[in-house]
Amino acid sequence: MNSQLRVENLSKTFVLHNQQGAVLPVLRDASFSVNAGECVVLDGQSGSGKSTLLRLLYANYQPESGHIWLRHQQQWIDLVNAPARQILAVRRETLGWVSPLLRVAPHISAFEVVMQPLLERGVERAICEARARHLLTRLNVPERLWALAPSTFSGGEQQRVNIARGFIADYPILLLDDPTASLDSNNSAAVVRLIEEARDRGAAIVGIFHDKAIRERVADGLHQMLPPARELAHHHQ
Numbered sequence: 001m002n003s004q005l006r007v008e009n010l011s012k013t014f015v016l017h018n019q020q021g022a023v024l025p026v027l028r029d030a031s032f033s034v035n036a037g038e039c040v041v042l043d044g045q046s047g048s049g050k051s052t053l054l055r056l057l058y059a060n061y062q063p064e065s066g067h068i069w070l071r072h073q074q075q076w077i078d079l080v081n082a083p084a085r086q087i088l089a090v091r092r093e094t095l096g097w098v099s100p101l102l103r104v105a106p107h108i109s110a111f112e113v114v115m116q117p118l119l120e121r122g123v124e125r126a127i128c129e130a131r132a133r134h135l136l137t138r139l140n141v142p143e144r145l146w147a148l149a150p151s152t153f154s155g156g157e158q159q160r161v162n163i164a165r166g167f168i169a170d171y172p173i174l175l176l177d178d179p180t181a182s183l184d185s186n187n188s189a190a191v192v193r194l195i196e197e198a199r200d201r202g203a204a205i206v207g208i209f210h211d212k213a214i215r216e217r218v219a220d221g222l223h224q225m226l227p228p229a230r231e232l233a234h235h236h237q
């Protein structure tokens, strides 16, 4: 098996310092691996830590314990212990993340937003433009919007710009946080096709999909989340 990502015994607890130091254990000993060309879907009820796990995999959070091994340019790297500079390189070349919301600077056009990940790799502008045009067209973002900043776009339009940006760079590993959440069935189908194409070219994908039909369509495997902790464990002294 050609494994791209190996999660080992990952644990995450939130400590709410502004709420008497309440301790919220969210993830305990999560372990799974994802092969090239495989889509593993995080499966668990609301609050079971799916988004938290995905953010850990993008090194947005630091876990208490565990390892996130990923294959970056023929080397295995533990994201948990990687220096910031290496994390940026991993995000540029290896690891893509489609967040639930588009968060970008207010004055940049949708077209530039979509091209950015590829431009940052040093790819020639004409190639970036052609690829952005192709993706925005496939995702039915009307051409009259391309030159505008996405801050005034509808939720679904913003999400499609976000998806185009997430898929422009052919990342070997892709993290998808419910990319079809605010989309109608036509646009969801376009996203599912992008996911299937990414899988076919060998991407290792970890995703959250609240829609059961989409989950069943794209999942090669499920990672079962443990039920959330029933009570706040204890307070810090």
Ligand SMILES: Nc1ncnc2c1ncn2[C@@H]1O[C@H](COP(=O)(O)OP(=O)(O)OP(=O)(O)O)[C@@H](O)[C@H]1O
Residues within 6 Å of the ligand: 014, 016, 024, 026, 044, 045, 046, 047, 048, 049, 050, 051, 052, 053, 228
């Ligand atoms: N930054 C944070 N600080 C404190 N608690 C957090 C933080 N992020 C998430 N949590 C808590 O962690 C738990 C898991 O949240 P998470 O969003 O990961 O769940 P989820 O499985 O993605 O849920 P859903 O399916 O409803 O989106 C929740 O109880 C949430 O309140």
